[in-house]
Amino acid sequence: MPTKTQHRKSQAPRLEPKTISLSHPDSLHPNSIHPGSLLSAADLSIDKVESILRLADVLEKEDALRRDKRLFKRRVSLLFYESSTRTRTSFELAAKALGADTSLVSAQSSSIEKGESLKDTGITLRALGAECIILRSPYSGAPYLLAETTGLPILNAGDGMHEHPSQALLDLRTILAHLEIGAKITETTLKGVTVTICGDIFHSRVARSNALLLPRLGARVVFCGPTPLLPEIAAQLGPNIVIERDFDRALAQSQIVMMLRIQAERLAGLALDLEEYKARYQANVDRVAAYAPKALVMHPGPMIRGLEITSEVADGRQSAIAEQVRNGVAIRMALIMRALGGDTKVSTKSRSVSPKKGASR
Amino acid sequence: MNPILIRGGHVIDPAAGVDGPRDLLLVEGKVAAMDVPGKMKHAGTEVIDAKGLVVAPGLVDIHVHLREPGQGYKETIATGTAAAATGGFTTVCAMPNTIPVNDSAETTRWMLAPERGAAIRVFPIGAATRGSLGEALTEYGSLRAAGVVAVTDDGKPILGDAIMRQALVAAARANLPVIQHAEDTRLTGGCSMNAGPVAFRLGLRGMPTEAESGLVERDIRLLAEVKDSRAHLHIAHLSTKAALDAVRRARRNGLRVTCEVAPHHFVLNEEAIGNYDTRAKMNPPLRAESDRVAVIEGIIDGSVDCIATDHAPHAAHEKEQEFERAPNGITGLESALGLSIAVLHVRHKLPLSRVIALLSTQPAAVLGLKGRGILSVGSAADAVIFDPAKKWTFQARESKSKSKNTPFDGWTMQGQISMTISEGRVVYRRN
Ligand SMILES: [Zn+2]
Numbered sequence: 063m064p065t066k067t068q069h070r071k072s073q074a075p076r077l078e079p080k081t082i083s084l085s086h087p088d089s090l091h092p093n094s095i096h097p098g099s100l101l102s103a104a105d106l107s108i109d110k111v112e113s114i115l116r117l118a119d120v121l122e123k124e125d126a127l128r129r130d131k132r133l134f135k136r137r138v139s140l141l142f143y144e145s146s147t148r149t150r151t152s153f154e155l156a157a158k159a160l161g162a163d164t165s166l167v168s169a170q171s172s173s174i175e176k177g178e179s180l181k182d183t184g185i186t187l188r189a190l191g192a193e194c195i196i197l198r199s200p201y202s203g204a205p206y207l208l209a210e211t212t213g214l215p216i217l218n219a220g221d222g223m224h225e226h227p228s229q230a231l232l233d234l235r236t237i238l239a240h241l242e243i244g245a246k247i248t249e250t251t252l253k254g255v256t257v258t259i260c261g262d263i264f265h266s267r268v269a270r271s272n273a274l275l276l277p278r279l280g281a282r283v284v285f286c287g288p289t290p291l292l293p294e295i296a297a298q299l300g301p302n303i304v305i306e307r308d309f310d311r312a313l314a315q316s317q318i319v320m321m322l323r324i325q326a327e328r329l330a331g332l333a334l335d336l337e338e339y340k341a342r343y344q345a346n347v348d349r350v351a352a353y354a355p356k357a358l359v360m361h362p363g364p365m366i367r368g369l370e371i372t373s374e375v376a377d378g379r380q381s382a383i384a385e386q387v388r389n390g391v392a393i394r395m396a397l398i399m400r401a402l403g404g405d406t407k408v409s410t411k412s413r414s415v416s417p418k419k420g421a422s423r
Numbered sequence: 424m425n426p427i428l429i430r431g432g433h434v435i436d437p438a439a440g441v442d443g444p445r446d447l448l449l450v451e452g453k454v455a456a457m458d459v460p461g462k463m464k465h466a467g468t469e470v471i472d473a474k475g476l477v478v479a480p481g482l483v484d485i486h487v488h489l490r491e492p493g494q495g496y497k498e499t500i501a502t503g504t505a506a507a508a509t510g511g512f513t514t515v516c517a518m519p520n521t522i523p524v525n526d527s528a529e530t531t532r533w534m535l536a537p538e539r540g541a542a543i544r545v546f547p548i549g550a551a552t553r554g555s556l557g558e559a560l561t562e563y564g565s566l567r568a569a570g571v572v573a574v575t576d577d578g579k580p581i582l583g584d585a586i587m588r589q590a591l592v593a594a595a596r597a598n599l600p601v602i603q604h605a606e607d608t609r610l611t612g613g614c615s616m617n618a619g620p621v622a623f624r625l626g627l628r629g630m631p632t633e634a635e636s637g638l639v640e641r642d643i644r645l646l647a648e649v650k651d652s653r654a655h656l657h658i659a660h661l662s663t664k665a666a667l668d669a670v671r672r673a674r675r676n677g678l679r680v681t682c683e684v685a686p687h688h689f690v691l692n693e694e695a696i697g698n699y700d701t702r703a704k705m706n707p708p709l710r711a712e713s714d715r716v717a718v719i720e721g722i723i724d725g726s727v728d729c730i731a732t733d734h735a736p737h738a739a740h741e742k743e744q745e746f747e748r749a750p751n752g753i754t755g756l757e758s759a760l761g762l763s764i765a766v767l768h769v770r771h772k773l774p775l776s777r778v779i780a781l782l783s784t785q786p787a788a789v790l791g792l793k794g795r796g797i798l799s800v801g802s803a804a805d806a807v808i809f810d811p812a813k814k815w816t817f818q819a820r821e822s823k824s825k826s827k828n829t830p831f832d833g834w835t836m837q838g839q840i841s842m843t844i845s846e847g848r849v850v851y852r853r854n
Contacts (some may be wrong), residue, residue, distance in 0.1 A: 101698075181743055201745035203699030211743070222747070224626030267626060298620035361543035 503618025
């Protein structure tokens with residue numbers, strides 16, 4: 063059984079003049095993380111992104127009865143330390159669509175309440191037969207701990223302020239469909255595409271995952287928001303990320319606009335006036351029509367209508383919000399397949415933009 | 424206790440300016456004689472052949488957490504001092520954040536009792552305020568009489584201006600330094616690492632460097648206000664360029680300010696956290712590369728008075744938690760010399776005598792530990808014998824500490840200790 067102390071840094075750095083004091087990426091990166099895990103969007107190679115998207119296409123199109131046999135009776139655990147309707151249901155439906163058995167352990171359940179450690183909960187789930195754990199945690203980095211202590215494939219369903227990589231993948235799928243890009247994914251697939259992410263960037267795992275993923279395919283990411291929610295250092299998250307505090311100007315350059323939920327209590331803590339926030343950063347009809355009449359408007363949910371986005375925009379013709387949710391199930395089917403080592407072979411034909419029914423029948 | 428004659432070694436005793444071949448005679452727990460090789464007769468003594476080795480005053484660590492009383496599952500005075508002896512230390516100063524907090528003569532005496540089984544000399548440091556709550560001063564006179572060598576609320580900074588001012592004045596009267604854990608906790612709530620791009624990427628809240636430098640500047644201002652008292656302020660585990668600059672300025676203004684740095688702050692930077700490695704979590708946190716470099720510069724230019732490990736053992740189950748929930752601190756006693764030689768001496772060409780001074784002579788001087796960190800006749804027979812050129816691999820599982828929470832597991836160190844002698848007794852001998 064892999065344990066963290068044994069595996070976390072077994073490739074110990076040597077104290078040689080040139081390597082000391084710098085990071086030791088190979089040594090600090092734990093080596094017991096199951097390759098079927100998805101912990102960070104930064105870990106996704108372009109090839110992996112391509113294969114996940116392609117698999118999502120295939121699974122989505124596949125006949126339900128046939129798909130049901132893919133992971134028939136395999137065991138997937140959902141370990142949710144935070145309440146989440148959207149992500150939990152999406153993963154659950156995805157697992158069930160593949161025929162897997164799912165079990166949910168949520169914050170309200172007894173062992174977590176009794177203060178059992180994440181490690182022990184993970185080991186218990188493994189002993190109960192879990193072959194993959196989907197984790198939502200309020201603590202950044204919790205999926206690494208679970209991956210190292212259980213050795214199981216772990217899918218990060220959101221960890222603290224860190225990442226939400228499946229969200230970035232489903233957002234990517236939504237963007238590609240909108241831009242009608244069906245060719246093989248490369249570093250230039252999104253060349254010339256500007257994506258504005260607006261709102262509480264600092265607390266947002268969705269922002270981090272998207273900003274780590276999209277520029278790798280050539281996109282330019284513009285972060286937009288007030289300083290307390292968007293510190294200057296955010297631009298150092300990765301390449302091709304810039305900060306534009308003027309939302310109108312950000313919109314004017316963007317083909318894609320992602321709005322983030324704004325939690326009123328965080329504004330209160332930062333002494334930022336709610337009305338002022340709306341005046342400067344709300345996605346409303348006037349603003350969108352004036353500066354980004356053709357842009358795709360996205361929101362990872364849950365949204366607060368009337369705050370960061372108005373109903374007119376959320377329900378309008380530019381909105382992809384419902385499409386994002388649909389894409390979530392397809393992407394998560396692919397991730398679960400990959401995690402459980404199911405037969406992920408798919409046809410070598412290019413991904414199609416619009417799913418054709420019964421293609422693999 | 425037999426007399427010990429250490430023959431043929433290269434003695435480095437910075438306090439006496441000795442840096443050459445000498446024989447050293449230890450009798451009844453004291454240094455009895457030092458002379459050029461071959462002059463001392465050795466009948467009736469245990470002879471230790473130190474040919475090719477350096478003989479230095481035993482190392483002095485003025486910042487360790489021995490966890491007793493109260494947290495014997497992390498460390499005990501016996502296991503902590505065994506680890507210290509293995510690391511070449513013959514003197515350690517034990518921080519008061521025990522359970523209960525060491526804020527009384529009674530607890531101090533308990534820690535010093537022979538039943539604790541200390542392998543080497545322990546000097547307790549007393550709490551600066553009762554329960555380290557930052558409200559009312561402890562009895563500095565009686566603490567000193569019981570054996571404490573400084574006061575601090577380490578782990579918790581003394582935030583209030585008035586109480587800090589009182590502490591400086593009262594400690595000066597008792598001839599004790601006040602050690603400050605410089606962290607403005609009003610700026611670090613919920614934080615688990617250094618503020619900056621790495622913290623942003625990991626989604627962790629970051630402690631700004633100003634939380635350290637701001638409090639150091641505040642303390643220096645208070646010290647200036649009570650200058651006539653000759654108060655002595657010592658900054659624990661200094662980790663930022665800004666705080667170091669504040670210390671430099673204060674010294675130029677004639678204030679009595681000293682500071683220590685921990686090996687991890689001059690060896691590692693914040694990138695060592697990697698993917699949430701809790702063994703790289705401590706407070707103050709690993710800083711940006713620019714601060715790490717500034718600490719090295721401070722060591723080289725003499726602004727840093729001494730190296731102290733901030734040895735902070737924690738049980739495996741405590742560190743094996745989500746990063747933000749895991750406790751701060753790493754062990755340090757067995758890796759301090761090996762890291763210091765590898766980085767300061769080998770890489771930055773600091774003379775070995777300066778490394779010894781930073782790990783022995785100067786920390787003893789900072790806390791006024793008479794007869795420690797020095798090999799003059801009549802001093803404590805505390806010595807460490809090591810091969811400065813020998814490389815070795817540090818294995819946490821072989822540590823004498825009860826806890827293994829170190830980021831240096833598996834690292835190649837330089838400077839292998841063959842023997843540690845405390846008050847004339849061999850307390851560590853490499854097999
Ligand atoms: Zn401290």
